Amino acid sequence: MNSIEALKELLYKIADDQLIIGHRNSEWTGLGPILEEDIAFSSMAQDKIGQSEHIYNLLHQLGEADADTVAFTRNANQFHCSQIAELPIGGYDFSLIRHFLYDFAEYLRFEALKTSNYQPLAQLAKKFFGEIKYHTMHANTWVYQLGHGNEESNGRMQESLNYSWNYALGMFENGPAEEVLIADGIFIGEEALKKKWLEVIIPLLEKSNLTIPAESTWKPVVGGRTGTHTEHLQPLLSEMTEVYTIDPSADW
Secondary structure (H helix, E strand, O other): OOHHHHHHHHHHHHHHHHHHHHHHHHOOOOOOOOHHHHHHHHHHHHHHHHHHHHHHHHHHHOOOOOHHHHHHOOOHHHOOOOHHHHOOOOOHHHHHHHHHHHHHHHHHHHHHHOOOOOHHHHHHHHHHHHHHHHHHHHHHHHHHHHHOOOHHHHHHHHHHHHHHHHHHHHHHOOOOOHHHHHHOOOOOOHHHHHHHHHHHHHHHHHHOOOOOOOHHHOOOOOOHHHOOOOOOHHHHHHHHOHHHHHOOOOOO
């Protein structure tokens, strides 16, 4: 795989993650447990969907279709998102744990991309970094509070962490051209990113009175980056593309 194709693969997985988890988080609009959280999740969802559009635009500059076509006309097996992004929102405990695990990975990914040799991506990483930093602060605040809440809140957060962990490890599924991206100084690679992520989140989760699953049970859920998805993605795509199907000229 040449440098351009390797770069496209990287951009697709970042943009698809942002688009899909953005739509998932938007499902809390009107349903948040308190008004402030209703607004917070809606705002963060909007951030992620907006970020995905910018990254799809980079793909368009590299010869791919325009952002609307790429976002709204592909089937599930053409998406590169990790499976954790597409899972239904479940209870608020699950959505918060996913928010925590995903957004810290995203924060570290974009932190690394700020020094990417692909300048258009480096510029977007710098532009988005403030938004993403807020997302991690929000996630950490709530995970800490509920981890130190009563027995029920701690138990539910721990259960969601146990369920989400292997899906979260799947975010770092190696692409087909990791060595090209690393050699060209475009991206540090998934293994290096996972190492940074573990170094950051493990102490934070321990401070939140939560326990990381035993390493012997770590079995990353992979396949999303190459088009293998859960049964939940296609129904989500059908729902989120309904307006575009009716009126392709509609704007984001």
